[in-house]
Amino acid sequence: MGLTPLFRHNPQDVGPQYLEDLATGYWFSEALFTAVELEVFTLLESEGMTTAEIAGALDMPPSGLERFLQALGAIGLVVRDGERFFNTKLASDYLVAGKSEYQGDSILWRKGLREGWQDLAECLKAGGRVNFPVEEEGPEQLARRIRRYINAMDNVARTKVEEILPFFEGLDLKGELLDVGTGSGAIAGGFLENFPFLSATLVDIQEVLNYTRELMDKKGFGKRVSYIPTNILEPWSVAKEGFDLVILSNIIHAYSEEEIPLILDRAANCLKPGGFLVIHDFFPEHCSAKAALLDLNMFINTYNGRIFSGTWVREQLAMSKLYTTELIPLATDTALIFAARDEKNLANLHLDERTRLIARIKAMGFGEVLPIATEKVHVADWTDLRCQYGCDRYGHGHCPPNSPSPQKTRDVLQDFSYALLLEGEPPGKMFQTRVLDAEREAFLAGFHKAFAYWAGPCVLCATCVANTPDGTCRNTRDARPSMEGAGIDVYETVRRAGLNLRILRDKGEFVRYFALLLLE
């Protein structure tokens, strides 16, 4: 998943560096905001520039600019070649005004939210938002603000719809689409471009729709789109059971726990019997830090917006008599829930069983559930030495030499091409029970070869007969070998999966367990 390290804090990181990075996080944001505002990347795009040329174009002295460009280089946005600075690919793709995937409006909208965040302590004292617009807005000011907001939403939605569309691959979507709280219409637009026999009804407040229509007309959608100005908190004047696809993208987090069930129910009522409802939003089960901070942002900057768990949203949809998929994570910071009146319809989505299984296993409470090719699992011949010389459980229960030998593990891995690496934490019994549940879930989902290696000696039973020197395990149904006892170098395997497992030096340091669930 393409998330930055800040969103994946490793609880084993000790020392104050993480805190220093949190405290200086705004330095990174401010450098980005200023560069976008000054349109530095747009200036550099065609053939790069020297500091003197940029200074001339921006009418600024070169001394500070040189240092600013060095900093932009250090955070990966420009590169220097001799005297000239050039955009990196990232900056060229997303920070050059006028390009289709430009993110500058969204970035500057985030800059605007900063004022509210500076009042966080005041909001906490007041129990809610304290920063309200002081002056009455005239119609022109309002239109300008709406354009800025909708452009910001548009930057993000254009890239998100590209992640959503593949789930509809192979489906012959036609008929009517309803996009509730459409903003720029970019999500609906992505569907219209991909499915020529689809028409769209876009719902938002009138002031937004004026601009949406302008944007959609520019894209040439013309008569394929109709616009229904609506306050979605009031009854909707759209056809009941009239839509093949209903979209709620980034709407759930805009309202309260009393309002969202009403909105979901109205959306459910708009579905034709064979239709799909798509919920796209931020969820704590997917990107917990981002979702929690967005929740705080809604507390500071809106009246009653908040983040809801995927589980809660699925429960609300069930009350509206819809079947749902698991929470399906995107490769970025948001996730999807698909819903339908007929459970069989959900099977038509291009959702492979592996993705759904990972979502279900993640929901069991594992920190990470990472697919890993079995060829990356590192089996070594030294691991049982650590058991034989250094552990008082050697020879007991399912520990070496009673566990599969490294050669047996190598042979077994040949029978599989991929596995899931499951991350959890103590207590050991809870972790091992959860690993067994995950293995059972995989087996019942049709992965008939599912087999788990967990972490540490087996601690399933309150009284373990196997712990007596010549005792025999009475629970071979549930006991499993540990990864390390079966010859797997856990540190190396975890590193190859893109994670980092630290050696513990002191009591009280955060313990992370890993298990390997062979699938296929």
Ligand SMILES: C[S@@+](CC[C@H](N)C(=O)[O-])C[C@H]1O[C@@H](n2cnc3c(N)ncnc32)[C@H](O)[C@@H]1O
């Ligand atoms: C965060 S934006 C999401 C826009 C779009 N769905 C997307 O994913 O880019 C929320 C949208 O919901 C609209 N909205 C919020 N409250 C609304 C209401 N009560 N009635 C109609 N539209 C509303 C806003 O005007 C805005 O366009």
